[in-house]
Amino acid sequence: MKLPASIRLTYRNVLVNMDAGTMVFMLGLPALYLLVLGTMFQSLISGVPVNNQSISYTHFLGPGIVAMQTLTAGNIGGSMLWSDRRWGMFEQLLVGPFKRTDYLLGIMFVAIIFTLGGSFVMFLLSELVSGGFILTPLSISLTICSLVLGTILFSALFLIISSLAKTMQAYNTITIVLFFVLDFASSAFYPINSSSESIVRYLSLGNPLTYVTDIIRTALISTPNFGTLEELGIVIVITAVLFAIARQLYKSIKMGI
Amino acid sequence: MxxxxxxxxxxxxxxxxxxxxxxxxxxxxxxxxxxxxxxxxxxxxxxxxxxxxxxxxxxxxxxxxxxxxxxxxxxxxxxxxxxxxxxxxxxxxxxxxxxxxxxxxxxxxxxxxxxxxxxxxxxxxxxxxxxxxxxxxxxxxxxxxxxxxxxxxxxxxxxxxxxxxxxxxxxxxxxxxxxxxxxxxxxxxxxxxxxxxxxxxxxxxxxxxxxxxxxxxxxxxxxxxxxAKYGGLRTLEITASEDLKQEQVLELKEGLFNANLAQDAVLEGKTVKIIGREITKVLEEVLRFARKYVKNIESINLRDATLDDVFIEVVNNQ
Known part of the structure; x- marks a missing residue:
């Protein structure tokens, strides 16, 4: 059976990136957040308000950790372009039987695979730690849709950095800073409301991870409403804009110089 | 197509x-x-x-x-x-x-x-x-x-x-x-x-x-x-019993180049390698040089041009 070029590249990306370091980054750290940070804070926090109900901290954190997988996988996806450019594989693959679009799709697909796999593991862990998530066709569809959109969004963001960065130091510094800002200035770890510090509140409002987290949290803990649709719309718009920019920058990468 | x-x-x-x-x-x-x-x-x-x-x-x-x-x-x-x-x-x-x-x-x-x-x-x-x-x-x-x-x-x-x-x-x-x-x-x-x-x-x-x-x-x-095209090109290698000095070889090189006899002359330790066409005239120059500076000649070797010689001539004469 002949596989499409983008699927063959996806296979290559999975095989090449399935190393211990990536797995620790993808699964180990979020699992530690959930199991150590989650249970420790639970003993300090009596309840977290979500959509007019009070839930345990681990119950609150679970969907946040699931949503975080989009950022982690997006980072891995975007870094693939940087790494392939740095180590000569970008040019090597593009003198092979592939179009530039195939390469881009290969990155997006592998990031989505990593997100879905990682999210599933994090969801199971969350179920073990707190349990009580709502699983209906709507909640599952909404969660998967948000995960896929979020992955494309963050992959595009890191692809933009990969396309623009000139040195490895610049790339590493930008991605590390961005990763922590996006991770912690979002609603993944704590609720963002009027009592939050204003700087965190503003940062989280401009942070797409907040919207991805909120949609998934609403889907798995409460009932989706018009606000959920609004947030989904915001994610779609940011994804479209970032993807368009990433595609343009990616197309303009000069080769052979 | x-x-x-x-x-x-x-x-x-x-x-x-x-x-x-x-x-x-x-x-x-x-x-x-x-x-x-x-x-x-x-x-x-x-x-x-x-x-x-x-x-x-x-x-x-x-x-x-x-x-x-x-x-x-x-x-x-x-x-x-x-x-x-x-x-x-x-x-x-x-x-x-x-x-x-x-x-x-x-x-x-x-x-x-x-x-x-x-x-x-x-x-x-x-x-x-x-x-x-x-x-x-x-x-x-x-x-x-x-x-x-x-x-x-x-x-x-x-x-x-x-x-x-x-x-x-x-x-x-x-x-x-x-x-x-x-x-x-x-x-x-x-x-x-x-x-x-x-x-x-x-x-x-x-x-x-x-x-x-x-x-x-x-x-x-x-x-x-x-x-063949760059033919006539031959390489003469003369090896002395002791190391030669760069300035001595430069003197030889100058003489060969001025007389338009050589394309290149390189010193490698005890050996001087000269690439040229009219090899008899080159040999005369080299022997004159040897009488002046070399106590004992270990060997004199003459061989046809290699691709290296062609390359050097083509690139140097651009």
């Missing part, structure tokens, strides 16, 4: 400028027949790699026409890329083990599993990579990395193989083994475009050779044609 063309590669008046001012490739015309091994030689920055990058669709030419396997690389890149193999000058490998690098490549090129396994074993053996098959590629030595790059490319079938300095860092036995393997493949119809700094390699394997300098093709022909 032009069908039935005798040329696998046809390049006419090709120009490439990266900055719009200086031409990296400056109006070159050449063709490579099917099944031919064609060598592109030249100093660093001569334009060899840029030419290969245009032919392999990586970069677009500024002007001129290019035809690879009957296709224009700008218009039909994928049709070309499906039928070529490229070993780039720069290092390139996946961050996984040696055998996984081959396995991944086999999947990318849609080689059936059993066939891929057999080819992989054969190539690991041929390139003496069996012992490091489970080593990660980035842990290999420079020569081993290059071997992996060549082995990986030979995993799939192709009509044209582009080799951009493929034997850098390899020992002479491995270099010869790779050249023989490539020669065998060319004998069964594969076309090869080959660049190298090892001129004896080009002499050994190439059917035709072009020497590039400053983006232009200066000369083209078979190795023996080039030697």
């Amino acid at each position: 032009i069908s039935g063309s005798p040329d696998a590669i046809a390049v006419k008046n090709l120009v490439k400028s990266y900055d719009g001012k200086k031409n990296a490739v400056d109006d070159i015309t050449f063709s490579v027949r099917h099944g031919e091994i064609y060598g592109l030689l030249g100093k660093n920055g001569a334009g060899k790699s840029t030419t290969i990058k245009i032919l392999t669709t990586l970069i677009d030419p500024t002007s001129g026409s290019v035809n690879v396997l009957g296709y224009n690389p700008e218009k039909h890149p994928l049709q070309i890329k499906k039928r070529i193999g490229v070993v780039q000058q720069a290092e390139s490998f996946d961050f996984t083990t040696v055998e996984n690098n081959l396995k991944v490549y086999a999947t990318l090129w849609e080689i059936p599993r059993e066939e891929a396994k057999a080819r992989s074993e054969e190539l690991l053996e041929l390139f003496e990579l069996t012992e490091v098959r489970r080593t990660r590629a980035f842990e290999l030595s420079g020569g081993q990395k290059k071997k992996l790059q060549v082995a990986r490319e030979l995993m799939h079938d192709m009509d044209i193989l582009f080799l951009d300095e493929p034997t850098v860092g390899m020992d002479p036995i491995m270099r010869r083994r790779i050249l023989d393997n490539i020669g065998k493949r060319a004998a069964s119809g594969m076309t090869v475009l080959f660049t190298t700094h090892f001129l004896e390699e080009a002499d050994y394997i190439c059917d035709r050779i072009a020497i590039m300098s400053n983006g232009k093709i200066k000369v083209e022909g078979t190795s023996s044609e080039l030697k």
Whole structure:
């Protein structure tokens, strides 16, 4: 059976990136957040308000950790372009039987695979730690849709950095800073409301991870409403804009110089 | 597509400028027949790699026409890329083990599993990579990395193989083994475009050779044609019993150059190597020099021009 070029590249990306370091980054750290940070804070926090109900901290954190997988996988996806450019594989693959679009799709697909796999593991862990998530066709569809959109969004963001960065130091510094800002200035770890510090509140409002987290949290803990649709719309718009920019920058990468 | 063309590669008046001012490739015309091994030689920055990058669709030419396997690389890149193999000058490998690098490549090129396994074993053996098959590629030595790059490319079938300095860092036995393997493949119809700094390699394997300098093709022909064309060129080597001084050799060089007798004169320890045409006159000059500065002559050796000599003459006389 002949596989499409983008699927063959996806296979290559999975095989090449399935190393211990990536797995620790993808699964180990979020699992530690959930199991150590989650249970420790639970003993300090009596309840977290979500959509007019009070839930345990681990119950609150679970969907946040699931949503975080989009950022982690997006980072891995975007870094693939940087790494392939740095180590000569970008040019090597593009003198092979592939179009530039195939390469881009290969990155997006592998990031989505990593997100879905990682999210599933994090969801199971969350179920073990707190349990009580709502699983209906709507909640599952909404969660998967948000995960896929979020992955494309963050992959595009890191692809933009990969396309623009000139040195490895610049790339590493930008991605590390961005990763922590996006991770912690979002609603993944704590609720963002009027009592939050204003700087965190503003940062989280401009942070797409907040919207991805909120949609998934609403889907798995409460009932989706018009606000959920609004947030989904915001994610779609940011994804479209970032993807368009990433595609343009990616197309303009000069080769052979 | 032009069908039935005798040329696998046809390049006419090709120009490439990266900055719009200086031409990296400056109006070159050449063709490579099917099944031919064609060598592109030249100093660093001569334009060899840029030419290969245009032919392999990586970069677009500024002007001129290019035809690879009957296709224009700008218009039909994928049709070309499906039928070529490229070993780039720069290092390139996946961050996984040696055998996984081959396995991944086999999947990318849609080689059936059993066939891929057999080819992989054969190539690991041929390139003496069996012992490091489970080593990660980035842990290999420079020569081993290059071997992996060549082995990986030979995993799939192709009509044209582009080799951009493929034997850098390899020992002479491995270099010869790779050249023989490539020669065998060319004998069964594969076309090869080959660049190298090892001129004896080009002499050994190439059917035709072009020497590039400053983006232009200066000369083209078979190795023996080039030697004949720049013929009359011979090398005289005189070895003294003790080390010679650079200033003494400079005096000899000046005398030879002023009399227009030599193309080059190099001192290597106790040996002075002179490349020239009228070798009897050169010998007279050398003996005059020897009487003045050399106590005992260990040996005097006269030999015909090599491709190295042709290369030096062509590049120096641009």
